[in-house]
Amino acid sequence: MTSTPKSIIPATVNPDLQKERDGASFSSEEFAAWWSKGENVLKFNREVRAYMQKDVDQGEMLQLQAKSHVEINEFSQRSAIEAAQKLRRLQQERNPGGDDYWPKLYDHPVMWGLVPGGNPFGVMYVMLVKALQAQCTPEQYEEFGKRVERFEICGTYAQTELGHGTFLRGLETRADFDPKTDEFVLNTPKLSSYKWWPGGLGHSSNYCLVMAQLYINNQFKGPHMFFVQVRDEETFEPLPGVHIGDIGKKMGFIGVNNGFLGLKNVRIPRTRMLMRHAKVNADGTYVSSPTNVLTYFAMVRTRCVIAKNNAYVLAAASTIATRYSAVRRQSPINPKEREPQIMDHVTQQMKLFPEIATSLAYHLASDYLWNLYDVTLSDIENGKYERLPELHSLSCALKVTCSSDSAAGVERLRLGCGGHGYLSSSNMSNLYVLATAACTYEGENTVLLLQIGRFLMKSWRSALSGAPLAPTVQYLAEVQKNPDFGTWTGSWENMVKAMKYTAANKTRLAFKSLSARLSRGETEENAANHTGIEFTQAAELHGRAFVFSSFTDEVTGPKSKTRSASLNRVLENLLELYLVKETLNQMSNLLRFIQLTDTDLRILQDRLETVLTKLRPDAVAIVDGFDFSDLQLNSTLGSFDGNAYERMFDAALKTPMNQKSVPKSFNELLKPFMKSNI
Template sequence: MNDNAMKKYTILAKKLKKLQNEKDPNATDIFPGALGGEIVRYIAPQGNPFLLQNHMFIPTIKSQGTPEQIQKWVPKAESYEIIGTYAQTELGHGTFLRGLETRADFDRKTDEFILHSPTITAYKWWPGGLGHTSNYAVVAAQLYIDDKPYGIQMFVVQLRDLETHMPLPGLKIGEIGNKMAFQTVNNGYLGFENFRIPRTNMLMKNAQLHRDGTFVKSPASVLTYFTMVNVRVSIVMHSYMSLARAATIAIRYSAVRRQSKINPKEPEHQIIDHLTQQMKLFPEIAKALALRLNADCLTSMLKAVQAEILKGDLSRLAEMHALASCLKTVSSHDAVAGVETLRLACGGHGYMLASGLPIVYNFAAASKTYEGENTVMLLQTARFLMKAWALALKGGELVPTVMYLNEAIKVKKFQKWDGSWECMVKSLQFVAANKIRIAFDHLEARKRNNMIFEEASNLTSIELASAAEVSSILDQNFVCF
């Protein structure tokens, strides 16, 4: 199955490259986005074996590498001379990135890093394409200089011989096995045994390590993980596509399938004529459109923030991270629930693989876990909201997403309901603001009771998650259900 998917994908890449050469002979990238987009879902319905090459390996080097590093690796990756993956999650740690165990110790004598997996839980686990396809990886590891930790950094690592495709000495690589979906993505594991790479393989646009061992800290630690913010934004769009695909299947089925008589004197009706069927179908169509609007707005914001980052402006980085986290959570949850509703609306036929719905469901279900488990994502957004509420109490200047908090602090009682769109937005903002207030008050009360912040946060986590979930409708440009 994996070999067949790679064969199809390779043929597609060659055809697209031929078309691109006819358009621009000097271009190196193959129709940006084409090889990671909707077309691949049809030629490789169980997953794209080069998925992380396009969505994480290349973008990470572009966003975190120096001009020299970008020139060294990106043209080769875009022309598929090398195949990369993104190795961050470990067997023992996923969303808790500070807990990653893989070490990168700087050797002053040789000007190299020594990558090592000290325990079995430190093995990289889940990277797409790692099992068979990739010969390079961006690896997240704890940087150590003279046995002193300096936090997570990203390193470009060659994994396999470019001629024989065999794993290099000092590496343990394999496939983790079958999953609910993505069977052709060949997710893998990776262990290091004192594996050496040059110092210049650390991506150094934001943080640098000089030859003498001097470390220059990144201006913002979240820049190290900004690739994940990109992917979370794309998940919102993928959630829309999954739900829209399922809705299309269910609508077509409902227009063809006939079941039961509404009027005894007439033939059996199309099941779409039954009001109960409409109640299953139509809300999911509306929800899919809402997710599309969210995805478009979030993508536009991401491009703007990326442009600001290039100019050294990091003022909206936290806001971007918070929005991507909560909208990833809400959109993936709603897409999975919606696809299941639509599958059930197709009766027994929806249970058949031939309907396409089980495959759509399994793909959508994965998005609730990868790139940040949903509950953890809500709690990350909640931390941003707690800071915003504290700032609003002091009369500070808030970012656009939470500007309504300034007014909410003054409002003790909701205005009269009139059913208008403006009133609907105000009511949702009122509910969101009060959920934030409740979570903030409970958190502060526990801290005043001599609890450390982490314990207080854990005991307040239900209120925090609830506040983050309802606050998905934070900005007037986002219409999230």
């Protein structure tokens, strides 16, 4: 290689990007405060982020994908530990004795970028500690829960097995009570019973919370949780009977150290079954749990987290692709003029702006979901469980639509970056694999849609009998009462109504198919399986109708009075784009139930093109308002300064391959081959 200048990245902002910022019609700072739920929150997040990101070398983060699986895992463990230490120091500085920095922020988005391959202790803090808090007796929590919290021991939560994921009752790991020794004996009797997937299980845990089928005197008592030591605390060697390791490289979450666990006659004291609810006494008597609501509730919470996080992932990808589309110039629109910023091509706008709008839509829908979660939680504390099925169903619906829409959206945005989006240093592929993973983890999407479908069938039946419905399915009863849609006007309110109307009618048709199959003599189960496709379609529309309604409420509702007119105009444009593009996407469903003329459709197409034009001058300022730092984005294409080519090139120069001008294998491999006269 010939010499290259020391730093090829300019210290200035790309003028094309600066021009976009200067020309925006609104304040991206106001947007950022709104997006973050208040100026104080925004300020707090930025301070914590600055503290955490200080002295972090982004160059190393950009090379992560070039490392081996072993190196990536070591790097991730090291980064995760350093991040914990930093947070802990921040806690000491700002609020000694509290827990508002450490560990509370350990899985917060401000951590993004510090562990770009994923945190091997993520499951420990997101799931294990919470499960222990919810399921341990006070004595148990004192004995080992606190030790996990203090990181004296490290662990994970193991439910999924090689042979079973979403179907909990199918789990094969068993725990047999032995009254002679007052112990449980744990076994994974077959290869398919091995625990498989838990994050951090491979080489980052010495304890594990194991979900296993409880047997007492060979009597089946259903799945329970057992806290099992798997490695020696001093040497980290696996304990006798424990077969443990990493499951190998994956598409993404490359640093998370997902693992497997086989157990062969592993004995633990009786007191290591979590006994806050169900209990096994020393004499082998079993006291069942008064309610299984809390287990249930933990899953609901995780799904709320997913909807929120995936909206962020989509917003991050939107930021990268939008900034890159402002600085890349290609293909003249008019051959006599300079090549335009690619964002001036209407087809490019169509790749970018709908995804920006979709990020907002799910961000807002998941706010609503979290509110419902809080209400339901306080209801439960007062012994009221009525809204739980609704919350369960809504959290599933948002988890499914948000994970699938965000994955597809990130990929469209990646493709919108052309070939350069294929580079690991763009980070677009990493964002994609993060987003798409959520389609299968924590309840596979199709399985969840089928569950929602069954809930809709039940709700439809209740409505037919005049029974009261939960608020978010109330629209089913309304459509039963008034089956005529009325006139299509194309107003926002009318579009929301149309999506609900379509969802209700899809539910009606699925119900009709189900009933027809039942009356033809099919069993309930076979009829449900055969109506599966219609179940999933109705369920998806149920989710979409909800997103329509929560987005519209936020933009047009009373909160608009707290925002400036210029910010409101931008939000209105994003709402308009979202409603119009989704309505067009779902048009084949709509047209089945609602009369739209050719003129109506023409108008929708015109509105789509008009609102793209309106959003064009504000696009960069909007994604600036998502307020990601360069390290959070970890992308050569999407940095704040817009120096995309220089950063791509700089990252290439630093890749390990280029540290020697001639690869060491040349003399043994390529040279003799070229001389061999093939």
